[in-house]
Structure formats: C-alpha cells, structure tokens
Amino acid sequence: MATIYVLNNYSFQRVLQEIADGKKPRHHLYAVDVLSERYEVVIVPFDESKRQFWSRVTHWWRKTKIPIPLGDLYQQLYVLRHIKKGDIIYAPCQTQTQLLSYLRRLKLISHKIIVLAHHPPLRGRFLTLRRWLFRQELKGSDYYPALAKEVAHQINTIVPQKSQAIHWGPDLSFYQSFPPTTDSSTTFLAAGRTGRDFLTFTKACIAVDAQAHIICLQQTYERQLRSLSLSTHIQITANNQENSLLYDELVPMMAAAEVICIPLFHSEGHLAGLTSLTDALALGKAVIMTRNRFIDIDIEKEGIGIWVDVGDVEGWVKAMRRLQDNSALREEMGARALRLAKEKWNTKQFSREVDQLIRA
Numbered sequence: 001m002a003t004i005y006v007l008n009n010y011s012f013q014r015v016l017q018e019i020a021d022g023k024k025p026r027h028h029l030y031a032v033d034v035l036s037e038r039y040e041v042v043i044v045p046f047d048e049s050k051r052q053f054w055s056r057v058t059h060w061w062r063k064t065k066i067p068i069p070l071g072d073l074y075q076q077l078y079v080l081r082h083i084k085k086g087d088i089i090y091a092p093c094q095t096q097t098q099l100l101s102y103l104r105r106l107k108l109i110s111h112k113i114i115v116l117a118h119h120p121p122l123r124g125r126f127l128t129l130r131r132w133l134f135r136q137e138l139k140g141s142d143y144y145p146a147l148a149k150e151v152a153h154q155i156n157t158i159v160p161q162k163s164q165a166i167h168w169g170p171d172l173s174f175y176q177s178f179p180p181t182t183d184s185s186t187t188f189l190a191a192g193r194t195g196r197d198f199l200t201f202t203k204a205c206i207a208v209d210a211q212a213h214i215i216c217l218q219q220t221y222e223r224q225l226r227s228l229s230l231s232t233h234i235q236i237t238a239n240n241q242e243n244s245l246l247y248d249e250l251v252p253m254m255a256a257a258e259v260i261c262i263p264l265f266h267s268e269g270h271l272a273g274l275t276s277l278t279d280a281l282a283l284g285k286a287v288i289m290t291r292n293r294f295i296d297i298d299i300e301k302e303g304i305g306i307w308v309d310v311g312d313v314e315g316w317v318k319a320m321r322r323l324q325d326n327s328a329l330r331e332e333m334g335a336r337a338l339r340l341a342k343e344k345w346n347t348k349q350f351s352r353e354v355d356q357l358i359r360a
Helices: 012-020 053-064 073-082 098-105 127-139 149-158 198-208 218-225 247-255 274-283 313-324 327-343 347-359
Strands: 003-006 040-043 088-091 112-115 186-191 212-217 234-239 257-262 286-290 305-308
Touching: 012 040, 053 073, 073 098, 088 347, 098 112, 098 127, 112 347, 127 149, 186 198, 186 247, 186 313, 198 212, 198 218, 198 234, 198 313, 212 218, 212 247, 218 234, 247 257, 247 274, 257 274, 257 313, 257 327, 274 286, 274 327, 286 313, 286 327, 305 313, 313 327
Parallel strands: 003 040, 003 088, 088 112, 186 212, 186 257, 212 234, 257 286, 286 305
Antiparallel strands: none
C-alpha cells in the first residue's frame, strides 16, 4: 500500500485534536481523514514554533522576498528523509512543496505530487520569472486542482490539463448537532478574519437599525469599528487570537442568526469568504455576500442569497431590507442552501474527487 505524505501550512495534528474534541468540522482536513481509511497517511510535522533550523531558513528566505518560492524546507526535507518508492505527496496548500516539485521536474525524485491551489498562482513583482518557475513546478506535479474555476483556468493557461476545480464543502454531520434556534435575536451575522470589510457592513447595519452580530479579531475591531457610534442592536465579539473562538462556540452563534453576511474588500489576488459560505450552506442560511470572482457558487443563480458590490453600503442596505422582514424568503434561500450542500458541496464529494486524482 502506498503511503501518502501530507504537507500543510498549519498543524494538521492540532486540527485532528480539535476535531476529536468536537471543536472543528472535518472538512478542515481537506480529505486527509477519508484518505487515511484507504491508505497509510503520514501527516508531516509542522513546526509551529519556527525553532527548527530549516524552519528558520524558510522564514528567512521568505522575508528576503527573493521571487523564487522554495516551500517549507523543514517539511520537505522530512519527506525526502522518509519517503519510499511508490509513495505519494499531497499538499492541501500551495505554499509548501515547490522544492519537491522542482526535484521531480529534474527527475531526481519520481513520486506523485498533488497540490491544491486556493489562490491565483502568480502575484507580485518579477512575473516573468515567477511564471517560468511556476511552469517548472507544474511540470513537476501530477495534478494541481483548485478551489475555484478561475484559479484552475489560470493554472491551465500555463500548463494545460494540470488543474480542475473541485468541490470543497462542509462536514454536514458536525453542524447537525447545532440546530437553529426559533427565538433568534440576531438577523444578520458576519464572522471572519481574511479580507473582511466590516466597516461597510456595520454602516449598513446602522442605516437599517439591524439586529446584527459581528465576530472578528480584536485588531480588526480597533482598525475598522472602534470609531463608529454603534446602536445597542449591534453585538460585537472581538477575539485576541485566531483560535480563541473555535467552531463549537462559533456555530451556535451562526445557527442563531437568520442571515450569514460575508462583507469583503476588493480582492483580485486571492480567494476570500469561502469558509463562511461553507458554514452558511451547512446551516441552511440565506447569504448576503460581496462579489468575489474566485467563488464558484453563484448565490443568486442558486437562489440562496444576494450579491453586493465591493464597498457598496447602499447595496448592503437594500439587500438587508429585502431580507429583514421577509421570513419566507429567508427560509426558502436557507432550504436551497442546505440542499446544495447535501447534493454537491460537501466534504464527502470533495474527498471522492481528491481520491480520484490519487487513483488516476
């Protein structure tokens, strides 16, 4: 049986423990749990303290901003020390395995490499050099699937037929233990860390006098919201650290809301908002979301929500007023969202698609 070595940009050992403790859904393992039922899976250690020598070298190299991505040297050297003929390398994050792909391109190793892209592959200065290096990385990889059709298209323009969009969706069983409440005092809830435009969302909440709950990092609150005069209808939960509020606490708050809101800044360079959209699908909630071209689910076409343009306070006001006093519409959208999750966008479907790539 082949062994699959899994490299990620945060500790999957920690995620496994959080899942075992009921604090996080399984889709945050990106199919590793399902693969472990069919293969021998080795989760390559991630040096969270950044104290190991090769971790320090990786950190130093990235700080130099030299436009030659090498990935996580600590993890990749671990793989090179342990991997055997016929084993497979799987990276659910596109930042970890460049060195291994270069070695494969040079025919110095022969192992199958599968890398999952979250964001567009080419950003920053020296694009000609970056494009040439990424082409070598792609030619040294077997498959480079993506979480968005647009990202897959960009990859395939560099090396054809290397990528396809796959369906990352929720672990539905986790959310079923948090049934929605019937006496909700929260109509609109917005939660998240990356690329969130809480200022635009909050201004709209003030304009419509909405019952709202904002869950963000303390630094985001200080930067975007502290200077606003908020009504008593707007509750803010600000956390000092990213992991200070895990899903076992967050999901009941989302389940108590009528509408999940995903306000985003302009984002041409990266995917944002997919995790919150995934939560909304699993909970069967209507959605209001800022347009992002890397989101494959067309919430209006699917009948589960309303798109708003970037920074458009009036657009948010209009969308919120449309849903605020229309419980029937909210319920219809929520039912369609849950049906979409059950039919296509779920962790079982995602795991099947990853397994098919490994078996190909």
